[in-house]
Amino acid sequence: xxxxxxxxxxxxxxxxxxxxxxxxxxxxxxxxxxxxxxxxxxxxxxxxxxxxxxxxxxxxxxxxxxxxxxxxxxxxxxxxxxxxxxxxxxxxxxxxxxxxxxxxxxxxxxx
Amino acid sequence: xxxxxxxxxxxxxxxxxxxxxxxxxxxxxxxxxxxxxxxxxxxxxxxxxxxxxxxxxxxxxxxxxxxxxxxxxxxxxxxxxxxxxxxxxxxxxxxxxxxxxxxxxxxxxxxxxx
Numbered sequence: 001x002x003x004x005x006x007x008x009x010x011x012x013x014x015x016x017x018x019x020x021x022x023x024x025x026x027x028x029x030x031x032x033x034x035x036x037x038x039x040x041x042x043x044x045x046x047x048x049x050x051x052x053x054x055x056x057x058x059x060x061x062x063x064x065x066x067x068x069x070x071x072x073x074x075x076x077x078x079x080x081x082x083x084x085x086x087x088x089x090x091x092x093x094x095x096x097x098x099x100x101x102x103x104x105x106x107x108x109x110x111x
Numbered sequence: 112x113x114x115x116x117x118x119x120x121x122x123x124x125x126x127x128x129x130x131x132x133x134x135x136x137x138x139x140x141x142x143x144x145x146x147x148x149x150x151x152x153x154x155x156x157x158x159x160x161x162x163x164x165x166x167x168x169x170x171x172x173x174x175x176x177x178x179x180x181x182x183x184x185x186x187x188x189x190x191x192x193x194x195x196x197x198x199x200x201x202x203x204x205x206x207x208x209x210x211x212x213x214x215x216x217x218x219x220x221x222x223x224x225x
Contacts, residue, residue, distance in 0.1 A: 032211040043113060043201050043216030044154070088154060097167035098144075098210045103153035 003027050006089055006102030015111050019076040023089035023102045026070065030091040030100075033065050035074045038086045038104065047087075048074060079109045114138065115217035117202050123223045129190040132220045136183055136204030142166070143185040144205075144214060145177055149198040160185055161208045189222070197224045 006023045013019055021035075031052055036044035048063040050056050050072075056063045062075040072091070076083055086104040114137035124130055136143050145157040156169035160179035171177075174192075179185040189196060199219045205212035 043218050046213050092211050096210065098156040098169055101154040
């Protein structure tokens, strides 16, 4: 079993919908939680960064971490066709040396 | 544009061959990370260098090696290539040493082994 699990989708939603993307993990030592967005044929880019638990909001994006359930979420409000991409969660422990990535969820927002 | 450059963009080669992938980090970044991305495994960390020194190693095969030069660019060498090595190879860079620092990814090199 991989340390980080993520449903690959694809997830298709109409423009304007609220999107919920999720990851579960097994390593309770993870403290750093990130969401990366990857457009087709491009490298991943950091979207949201959270340390430990709690929520973080940035514009239309909200990241949530529930360490008791080992579950993280990314919410996208008022989704746009330009949000169509693959979203990768990534996490790491304080004593770790590298990010552990989920396999990514493919999102398509249709006009 | 992340500021990280990778060459070549595409590479097609045969089994048993050796290739070298090159990465130039963002100006001022001392850490370079190499990742392999495939459909079945996702994004897998291979190795990290910080200011010329190896800092962390992931599931990198013995047939693969890397180095970071004094000008901070890095090269990933893949030898005795197998069909299963076909993947996207990304380089990322960050200012700090820890993997938790924001990493900026290059556009990747797509390797096809025939």
